[in-house]
Amino acid sequence: MRYLNLRSLGYVFLLSFVVLSFSFTANAEEEVHEDDIIVGNVICLLPNVADGTVKPVIASGPCNGHGEHAHVVLDTRTKEGSVYAVTGSPEAIERLEKTPARKNVEVKGKIGGNQDAWILSVD
Numbered sequence: 001m002r003y004l005n006l007r008s009l010g011y012v013f014l015l016s017f018v019v020l021s022f023s024f025t026a027n028a029e030e031e032v033h034e035d036d037i038i039v040g041n042v043i044c045l046l047p048n049v050a051d052g053t054v055k056p057v058i059a060s061g062p063c064n065g066h067g068e069h070a071h072v073v074l075d076t077r078t079k080e081g082s083v084y085a086v087t088g089s090p091e092a093i094e095r096l097e098k099t100p101a102r103k104n105v106e107v108k109g110k111i112g113g114n115q116d117a118w119i120l121s122v123d
């Protein structure tokens with residue numbers, strides 16, 4: 001009888017351990033997906049109204065003096081070179097524009113969209 005009780009107690013401990021370690025794993029995965037990091041080039045798309053086009057430029061310093069323009073990030077880690085359209089709050093975009101380094105830099109944010117149209121929401 002005593003032996004049986006000890007054995008079932010052991011099962012309870014084992015079960016709690018399995019449940020606990022599973023929930024820790026689940027939490028760790030959530031954290032990874034909360035903020036994605038892309039390593040790539042931040043590219044300014046400077047509008048050329050006369051041509052009706054945009055000129056892609058890798059700035060050599062802060063670009064907030066170039067007027068209103070959009071940005072994309074080219075992921076340089078992948079062979080396909082996925083391009084992410086950059087979105088975010090005005091403050092987040094301002095922080096990005098004031099960042100001097102643009103080549104092979106880490107850009108943190110949330111990835112959305114799909115393989116035909118990736119979006120990176122910076123924060």
Ligand SMILES: [Zn+2]
Pocket residue numbers: 043044045059063064069070071097
């Ligand atoms: Zn720019």
